[in-house]
Amino acid sequence: MDKAVECLDDLKKRLQSPKCRIRTHEGVISAARKAIGNAGRWIDFVLKTEEVHKYGKTGRGRPSKDTEFRRETKIVFNIEWKLRDQNIAFDGKCDGIFPLITNTDLSATDLLNKYKIQPRLEKRHQQLKTV
Numbered sequence: 001m002d003k004a005v006e007c008l009d010d011l012k013k014r015l016q017s018p019k020c021r022i023r024t025h026e027g028v029i030s031a032a033r034k035a036i037g038n039a040g041r042w043i044d045f046v047l048k049t050e051e052v053h054k055y056g057k058t059g060r061g062r063p064s065k066d067t068e069f070r071r072e073t074k075i076v077f078n079i080e081w082k083l084r085d086q087n088i089a090f091d092g093k094c095d096g097i098f099p100l101i102t103n104t105d106l107s108a109t110d111l112l113n114k115y116k117i118q119p120r121l122e123k124r125h126q127q128l129k130t131v
Helices: 002-016 025-041 085-094 098-102 108-130
Strands: 043-057 069-083
Touching: 002 025, 002 043, 002 069, 025 043, 025 069
Parallel strands: none
Antiparallel strands: 043 069
8 A cells, every 4th residue: 555655656746747748637547546556445546637828929930019829738637645544444454354254164273273373474475575
């Protein structure tokens, strides 16, 4: 989840830069979904658009009283997100009861022994993933 928030921060900086290559609504949504990855259950995002107008001359040379100007409109995207606290709290309560729910073949003592060694297994799994 922290990685997804960090990726969304990077995406927000990319969208606010003047040389952003993501120019369509669909492109921004797909980039945000890619940044969130599997953490979509815990993070919501909202895409906001803003029109920025820029004025420039139609021809070459120095401006005079007869110079015509044109208005160029550029759509600037901004992304905001928030954490789904209710889903995070629910998953936090359910975290660690996986062996209790899924192992129907084990006896009560075997199940208790599996449950007691689970924090060490999860810590070892985390260490293996980070190396």
